[in-house]
Amino acid sequence: MNLWDLPQRPRRNRASAAVRGLVRETHLTPDRLIYPLFVLDGTNRREPIASMPGIDRMSEDQVLREVEKALALGVRAFVLFPAVDEALKDGVASYGVSPENFYFRIARAIKARFPEAWLMSDVAMDPYSSDGHDGVVKEGQIVNDLTLPILAKMSVAQAEAGFDAIGPSDMMDGRVGVIREALDDAGHTGTGILSYTAKYASAFYGPFRDALESAPKHGDKKTYQMDPANRLEALREAELDMAEGADMLMVKPALCYLDVILALKQVCDRPIAAYNVSGEYAMLKAAAEKGWIDYGKAMPEMLLSIHRAGADVILTYFALEYAAHWRQTHGQ
């Protein structure tokens, strides 16, 4: 019964599942996801991370099983983060470029067994640094230009191990250009750079730092990671990264920064990635464990929102669960 003369009724396009399907603006398929894996030395090791239920640190054999599982679900892209023994850490992240580093061995093993997998590295000093910072520390300062050659060397070593893309997560000025030049000089012209373009000094990295025991030993990361209050500055970072040759640009974290994702998407001619970080994962898992939220609905809504905001690519710990959900709802 129509009591009012209302020619405009948006509800007509929501009246059935069929019409909702016709007008749906955004679809998030699992081929847009990058699944982060925490890797360890040794064999047959799988260590749970207390603040990230469902995510483990894994040795090579376990990682291979995880990659196989992911590929079967349609997730083909991975980023590897090394959990390194404290005894191997020093002020200049030497282990990050050591041929002994298990990180390179694991990358090679994945590419040998699953050549169809796309692998992204983490370029930063913090997993290997006794200071827990992403740059060289001198008299309490993080020194940009002393850090750049270390990042360049680490990138070349990673390209040699077979990574498809290098992921600088450090936020030093000029690192994309320096890394591109080093890769090209070493003949790795086919290795890409997915730059952490707008990486904010965020509280949402807490569980990740638990996973790698990589929290800064002193101070914070505010002199290099961005101020959560700023958006224009992200555009400046994006311009620089594009000029320096980045192949994809990332915004990190994702959920509190959807406006930044959109801002970059509107002006950049490169694919935009967003990192749905550890704290975002932990929040949802914790609420679900308490029965305070419907996890099965909230999780895909979260990822869809990041895609709708403009992220072409999403790095997420939910990757496998999302892919399984997608399969269920799209019946394959």
Ligand code: PBG
């Ligand atoms: C550090 C790095 C961090 C993350 C990825 N690389 C943490 C930090 O900057 O301290 C965080 C990822 C996450 O929280 O899921 N190079």
